[in-house]
Amino acid sequence: MPQTIEFAHDGDVSPPLRRLGQSVLLSTDEIDFFENMQQNRATYGKGEALISEGDEFQCCFAIRSGWAISYRVTMAGRRQILSVYLPGDFIGLHINFHRTAIYTVAALNKVEAALIEPMRLIDIHQRYPVLAAGLDWAAVRSSNILSEHNVSLGARTAEERILHFYLELWCRLMLVGEASSDGFHMRMTQEQVGNALGLSVVHVNKKLKALCREGILEIDGRMISVPDVRTAIRRADFDAAFLDTFRIANGASNRKNDTRDLLEQIDELTEEMAERRRESADAHTSSFSR
């Protein structure tokens, strides 16, 4: 009940709350508490570090606007981007006790974040179980995204990786109302995409061009659109299950209808893919080796 009231005007809701509200049914009490909790804010300019490798996590961040990335640099000097944080995402959840960061987090463009002290998180777990479940859920989701990236890096071709990555960003942005069925605004350079996908800039560029020539992607400056979602999903081996899009499709929301429809469509395609994958997995062998 409180949900529909709140969601009647999505615009008044902070992106982090919107994300939580999608996976969990919050009471007005919890909503108030959570929104009030975001008073303590900070903004970061392009390239500025929110956390540096080796530092101690002082608190958790909830992104209210802008994009951020986490990355590590190998001794050979190669940079690996580990995750991309979009509006509504949390950074450093479950840092109840001080821990040193094993990666750096930096703003890709101007970022506004709410700072959430560890005490608050403990509070939540004791007093607001549903809200706590939502946060746990967010942590699990980010772990799932990490797993999916592992699959991309280890078992997909350059083309699949790139397409998969763009589809993932598109879906995640739609879920927080920052993209429509028309496409999305890409805020990473091709070099950064390469650093996320373990590919060189040059290779990213060439495959991107090839995808455009084939009509699978459309790129106009930094605007990305996907003319034929169905083939794109197939070509990318994209299975949206790891993003939990389906939960939203069922929940009430005043999200523009075309966006919701598209997400639903993607979920259906995902189902098909999953089935086909199960079949081929069976065909592989009875045991699990190879």
Place this chain on the structure above:
Amino acid sequence: MPQTIEFAHDGDVSPPLRRLGQSVLLSTDEIDFFENMQQNRATYGKGEALISEGDEFQCCFAIRSGWAISYRVTMAGRRQILSVYLPGDFIGLHINFHRTAIYTVAALNKVEAALIEPMRLIDIHQRYPVLAAGLDWAAVRSSNILSEHNVSLGARTAEERILHFYLELWCRLMLVGEASSDGFHMRMTQEQVGNALGLSVVHVNKKLKALCREGILEIDGRMISVPDVRTAIRRADFDAAFLDTFRIANGASNRKNDTRDLLEQIDELTEEMAERRRESADAHTSSFSR
């Protein structure tokens, strides 16, 4: 206080408890509760699935003995191993609410696991905060390991990946008393190593041989040893920070001294590496682009 008593005879302690005891100081109450919680057990034969992709997680697992892996299969038929679960590890932590698994978990050899229902986990979070913190910690660690694999897959050469992986397993096994400074028993085939590292069997084999020829690894059947830890760590770009080995080095334990010494030594080397990495990161540029 209770900790030293318990740890006076490590052998009587379940591997999962041992792992938790390393990161958190448990009371006798919590220890009793946790050990009693593991009555409900199951064993799985080689290749048997603990969880299948698409299934709903019914409960969380705590590995008491044996090795397990989680993996996904792409539509192209490539298998990507996401994580390796060793004795003392948890699978599916933070599954308070039912979720469908996005990967399959299968036993590599005979596995004995304790089944922990979601209710128990909620119990723990309400009644045993320290134990809960230990479990949270374990979840964060497994996420960190996943991140490290991302770095390997995206930014390290085949040789580095392989060496890094072997060093990781060795350290993790030492932490639960399943390996010594002499080396460890490898329970994965080269094909499985390839599936974990995004490499073909053939390539794994060749690089492994090359590492042996160079005297960096010694392989006798399935026994692996590392003659010169220092160079191995350097060659692998190995930074043990993601495994939290240091915590143990400080804690009381009757682990064989040579093993503890070795872990301490590895942590020191890790520190050196981290410093050098920070320097080169600074040298890179003031801003973060490239």
Place this chain on the structure above:
DNA sequence: CGTGATGTTGATTATAATCAAGGTCTGTGG
């Protein structure tokens, strides 16, 4: 024994990195 799983090796091919050079666009200061 023979069969299947695993490890080993060389030859060939494919994929992506690296190198090199130029192009476009944007913001800045003269």
Place this chain on the structure above:
DNA sequence: CCACAGACCTTGATTATAATCAACATCACG
């Protein structure tokens, strides 16, 4: 208003890395 610098994108040529293909060796086990 123009010249310039810096960031980003684009393209072709060359090289390196790892995949694939194809045998064969070894071992454990029924």
